[in-house]
Amino acid sequence: MRRAKEESVSRSKEPGADFLQLDIGDAPARGRARWLAERLRLAIADGRLPVGSTLPASRRLAADLGVSRGVVTDAYQRLAEAGHVSGHGRGGTTVVSAPALPRPERPSTRPPTSSALFGHDPPGVDIFDRLRTTPARIDLSPGLPDLAAFPRAAWLRAERTVLNTLEPSAFGYSDPSGTPAVRRSIARWLALNRGIRVDPDEVIIVAGVSQALALIARVLRQDGITGIAVADPCSLGIRQHLNYWGLDTPPVRVDADGLCVDELSDSGAKAVVLTPAHQFPTGVVLHGDRRRRLARWAEGGGLIIEDDYDAEHRYDRPPVSALRAALPEHVFYTGSISKLLAPALRLGWLLAPTRYRDDLVLAKRNSDLGNAVLPQLVLAELLDSGELERQLRLLRRRHVHRRDVMIKAIAGRLPGTVVHGAAAGLHLSITLGSGTDDVALAAAAFARGVKVHPLSWYGQRPLHPGVVLGYAASPPGDIETGVAVLGTALRHLAGGNPR
Amino acid sequence: MRRAKEESVSRSKEPGADFLQLDIGDAPARGRARWLAERLRLAIADGRLPVGSTLPASRRLAADLGVSRGVVTDAYQRLAEAGHVSGHGRGGTTVVSAPALPRPERPSTRPPTSSALFGHDPPGVDIFDRLRTTPARIDLSPGLPDLAAFPRAAWLRAERTVLNTLEPSAFGYSDPSGTPAVRRSIARWLALNRGIRVDPDEVIIVAGVSQALALIARVLRQDGITGIAVADPCSLGIRQHLNYWGLDTPPVRVDADGLCVDELSDSGAKAVVLTPAHQFPTGVVLHGDRRRRLARWAEGGGLIIEDDYDAEHRYDRPPVSALRAALPEHVFYTGSISKLLAPALRLGWLLAPTRYRDDLVLAKRNSDLGNAVLPQLVLAELLDSGELERQLRLLRRRHVHRRDVMIKAIAGRLPGTVVHGAAAGLHLSITLGSGTDDVALAAAAFARGVKVHPLSWYGQRPLHPGVVLGYAASPPGDIETGVAVLGTALRHLAGGNPR
Numbered sequence: 001m002r003r004a005k006e007e008s009v010s011r012s013k014e015p016g017a018d019f020l021q022l023d024i025g026d027a028p029a030r031g032r033a034r035w036l037a038e039r040l041r042l043a044i045a046d047g048r049l050p051v052g053s054t055l056p057a058s059r060r061l062a063a064d065l066g067v068s069r070g071v072v073t074d075a076y077q078r079l080a081e082a083g084h085v086s087g088h089g090r091g092g093t094t095v096v097s098a099p100a101l102p103r104p105e106r107p108s109t110r111p112p113t114s115s116a117l118f119g120h121d122p123p124g125v126d127i128f129d130r131l132r133t134t135p136a137r138i139d140l141s142p143g144l145p146d147l148a149a150f151p152r153a154a155w156l157r158a159e160r161t162v163l164n165t166l167e168p169s170a171f172g173y174s175d176p177s178g179t180p181a182v183r184r185s186i187a188r189w190l191a192l193n194r195g196i197r198v199d200p201d202e203v204i205i206v207a208g209v210s211q212a213l214a215l216i217a218r219v220l221r222q223d224g225i226t227g228i229a230v231a232d233p234c235s236l237g238i239r240q241h242l243n244y245w246g247l248d249t250p251p252v253r254v255d256a257d258g259l260c261v262d263e264l265s266d267s268g269a270k271a272v273v274l275t276p277a278h279q280f281p282t283g284v285v286l287h288g289d290r291r292r293r294l295a296r297w298a299e300g301g302g303l304i305i306e307d308d309y310d311a312e313h314r315y316d317r318p319p320v321s322a323l324r325a326a327l328p329e330h331v332f333y334t335g336s337i338s339k340l341l342a343p344a345l346r347l348g349w350l351l352a353p354t355r356y357r358d359d360l361v362l363a364k365r366n367s368d369l370g371n372a373v374l375p376q377l378v379l380a381e382l383l384d385s386g387e388l389e390r391q392l393r394l395l396r397r398r399h400v401h402r403r404d405v406m407i408k409a410i411a412g413r414l415p416g417t418v419v420h421g422a423a424a425g426l427h428l429s430i431t432l433g434s435g436t437d438d439v440a441l442a443a444a445a446f447a448r449g450v451k452v453h454p455l456s457w458y459g460q461r462p463l464h465p466g467v468v469l470g471y472a473a474s475p476p477g478d479i480e481t482g483v484a485v486l487g488t489a490l491r492h493l494a495g496g497n498p499r
Numbered sequence: 500m501r502r503a504k505e506e507s508v509s510r511s512k513e514p515g516a517d518f519l520q521l522d523i524g525d526a527p528a529r530g531r532a533r534w535l536a537e538r539l540r541l542a543i544a545d546g547r548l549p550v551g552s553t554l555p556a557s558r559r560l561a562a563d564l565g566v567s568r569g570v571v572t573d574a575y576q577r578l579a580e581a582g583h584v585s586g587h588g589r590g591g592t593t594v595v596s597a598p599a600l601p602r603p604e605r606p607s608t609r610p611p612t613s614s615a616l617f618g619h620d621p622p623g624v625d626i627f628d629r630l631r632t633t634p635a636r637i638d639l640s641p642g643l644p645d646l647a648a649f650p651r652a653a654w655l656r657a658e659r660t661v662l663n664t665l666e667p668s669a670f671g672y673s674d675p676s677g678t679p680a681v682r683r684s685i686a687r688w689l690a691l692n693r694g695i696r697v698d699p700d701e702v703i704i705v706a707g708v709s710q711a712l713a714l715i716a717r718v719l720r721q722d723g724i725t726g727i728a729v730a731d732p733c734s735l736g737i738r739q740h741l742n743y744w745g746l747d748t749p750p751v752r753v754d755a756d757g758l759c760v761d762e763l764s765d766s767g768a769k770a771v772v773l774t775p776a777h778q779f780p781t782g783v784v785l786h787g788d789r790r791r792r793l794a795r796w797a798e799g800g801g802l803i804i805e806d807d808y809d810a811e812h813r814y815d816r817p818p819v820s821a822l823r824a825a826l827p828e829h830v831f832y833t834g835s836i837s838k839l840l841a842p843a844l845r846l847g848w849l850l851a852p853t854r855y856r857d858d859l860v861l862a863k864r865n866s867d868l869g870n871a872v873l874p875q876l877v878l879a880e881l882l883d884s885g886e887l888e889r890q891l892r893l894l895r896r897r898h899v900h901r902r903d904v905m906i907k908a909i910a911g912r913l914p915g916t917v918v919h920g921a922a923a924g925l926h927l928s929i930t931l932g933s934g935t936d937d938v939a940l941a942a943a944a945f946a947r948g949v950k951v952h953p954l955s956w957y958g959q960r961p962l963h964p965g966v967v968l969g970y971a972a973s974p975p976g977d978i979e980t981g982v983a984v985l986g987t988a989l990r991h992l993a994g995g996n997p998r
Binding site for chain 1: 632
């Protein structure tokens with residue numbers, strides 16, 4: 001056996017240190033301390049060693065470099081004398097000041113103003129990043145559960161259980177469609193809570209509903225589909241998302257019974273995305289007659305994408321079963337734990353008609369090789385132990401109280417408005433007098449420290465003006481104050497006297 | 500204030516239970532227990548309540564349904580009498596047998612045989628899933644670190660620290676390019692270990708190198724680029740990945756000095772992906788002269804994608820600085836913690852030339868809204884506390900020992916072969932006599948219980964035959980046995996007598 005050429009060449013040299021990639025082979029034989037001090041000074045100057053960072057212990061760096069310890073302590077001493085580092089011994093040697101070095105200035109990123117948020121109609125593709133990074137005293141944006149209720153202790157307990165029992169091989173690459181344990185647990189959860197009978201092998205674990213839509217967009221485009229009809233109004237995020245992936249989103253009207261299926265049929269669209277259990281943002285439940293019409297449309301070749309984003313959050317109405325339960329070969333079904341635990345977990349699921357499944361798994365594989373394994377297994381543990389059901393019950397009690405607080409506040413502060421979709425979900429919407437400019441109202445509320453979304457953001461065609469109000473994520477006092485501020489802003493806008 | 504029509508209608512009905520979405524409004528007024536028993540029987544029959552699952556406590560289900568507890572205990576009694584459930588009291592009522600119900604049979608999925616793995620040239624897009632799901636006594640596939648060394652206790656400790664200090668708002672939607680804490684920590688890690696000076700704002704957190712490539716493919720295609728040159732040989736996974744996203748992968752030769760840059764220039768390719776610090780699979784380091792030629796090519800308009808997949812794993816050679824350090828506006832730089840901690844974490848980073856950065860973040864946002872937050876913060880904690888550096892030192896000691904064991908075994912069992920790329924990384928490659936059929940050799944080794952990859956899998960053009968051998972993930976005994984088996988298979992293939 002021989003070692004190839006490059007090996008023997010490398011072997012003849014001393015290995016360098018990882019720290020700053022120092023290679024003592026670059027140093028002059030006499031003057032190593034000066035060389036080392038200079039390399040460190042440069043690293044301090046250009047930010048690789050920022051003020052406050054600690055230099056390696058001299059003994060360790062000397063061993064890494066293959067020099068005597070004296071070379072390193074000498075170099076550190078030179079830097080200390082120049083005032084760049086201080087301290088030694090157990091506390092370590094710390095960078096205290098940097099030599100001057102010209103550095104390009106980055107433009108400062110000031111938080112957007114009210115006009116930056118509400119000055120564009122329709123809002124731009126960066127609207128959600130703008131909203132997220134814009135502070136407001138009270139945030140009544142829709143879409144978040146009570147984040148303070150995240151079960152930190154239970155999550156950590158479940159993770160300990162997982163880490164105590166995991167085979168080492170589970171830390172390797174894994175099934176791009178998800179780990180078997182969580183797919184079993186999700187299948188069972190969907191059976192019990194959403195009436196869906198599904199083989200665990202058919203469940204695809206995804207990074208939330210947004211990734212599910214990206215994957216669906218990919219396989220539908222491969223199938224020659226260039227547009228997906230959406231309800232009007234519908235989630236702005238979903239519409240922007242589908243547009244990004246090259247799909248048109250023709251609008252279909254929503255009325256008090258849900259999506260107008262006749263209009264969908266007339267549109268010629270081959271696919272539609274909807275939220276039948278609790279239409280976003282109106283909160284309407286798809287009526288039985290519409291469900292039957294939609295089923296006929298699907299059986300005639302239409303594809304349904306069912307975004308079951310908040311169906312578990314149901315307060316005072318009977319459960320609405322998933323479309324997927326009755327039409328497995330016509331419905332892409334997707335949901336997530338964003339509204340049950342936290343959006344920050346980026347964990348959801350996707351069921352697909354059989355003929356699309358393999359292509360979706362291939363798309364998932366080529367997107368990211370599959371979701372991270374540990375959080376999947378922690379979720380399986382939370383599902384199997386009943387912890388997630390307990391969390392849902394806790395959230396429901398808390399959310400329904402906040403909803404009631406909001407409805408009471410609206411009755412007192414916004415007389416004349418109509419409340420929609422309050423029987424379920426994490427938000428409600430209110431409609432206002434038909435002359436109201438709801439974007440101006442949201443801007444006025446924002447100027448007073450309260451963030452709400454104008455209903456017209458969600459429509460492609462003109463809508464009756466209104467506001468979408470999330471209640472789940474805010475404590476009752478904030479809800480009361482926020483609604484009061486909204487009332488003041490509305491009266492101000494209408495020319496009345498602000499209180 | 501009025502409640503919209505659908506609200507008041509829903510409110511007049513009793514809420515149903517989540518459990519199986521039972522709605523007592525569907526039950527006849529007299530005969531509720533029979534109705535409930537029948538609904539449960541159906542759920543047991545169709546698999547929504549599998550054998551072994553537990554029914555809700557009668558008190559709770561009764562409260563949920565709004566019926567007296569007697570109705571539920573009566574229903575449970577009926578199921579017990581039919582033999583479908585048993586037990587009660589604190590242990591709960593458990594499903595013990597299901598009524599017969601015809602169910603479609605799924606085709607059984609048997610593990611692939613040797614010919615299914617090695618019978619296709621080139622291997623199909625499902626090769627990695629086939630390999631992963633195919634058991635072998637000893638697995639010397641490349642690409643994995645020592646998974647048994649995953650620092651479970653440190654990970655859990657760091658996660659506890661994170662969960663103890665996190666603001667509730669951190670559980671919401673977050674910056675699609677990553678949390679500020681981990682971007683700071685990664686920027687510092689790259690400065691210290693890879694000589695890269697980067698502002699934390701420029702770091703994009705991604706779900707591993709595979710997602711980085713998918714995002715890069717997207718923005719380059721938007722920019723009119725239809726192909727990315729690859730080294731020949733190179734990672735098969737990367738080639739399949741780029742092809743999936745619609746990019747050609749013209750091959751450019753690799754010799755003992757690394758990528759042949761003149762051939763790259765002649766090819767007319769506008770972009771190239773390479774692994775300069777430790778070429779995969781040959782292990783060659785890009786020579787200084789080639790680096791200079793590559794820099795000139797990039798300054799003339801070429802784009803470099805630097806996959807720095809295992810640069811930290813360096814044993815007996817000086818560090819090789821990243822191309823990105825010298826050419827920030829010409830290099831997409833990507834790496835991950837797959838080889839430092841675990842591929843199952845799906846966590847990596849991407850740096851891009853300034854003009855591509857916003858488009859990449861937009862692509863990341865529309866792919867999955869950003870990586871999960873908790874693992875990012877845990878990684879930041881591990882980086883900042885020095886735990887990751889300790890992990891790297893531990894892995895290095897362990898890997899270098901395993902590598903030495905493998906080289907010794909090769910010397911004893913595979914005389915006449917040449918070892919390449921052993922100075923760094925997690926694998927080495929060996930080249931064999933020029934008449935050897937390396938795919939047949941891999942198949943023969945697999946038939947004897949040892950999984951290795953034939954070198955020719957990685958080439959687009961004919962290559963000198965060889966085998967790629969991962970040593971990092973296997974204990975020394977397995978390495979010795981695996982190499983011995985490979986030697987036996989080779990002699991058998993050459994017509995000699997197997998021992």
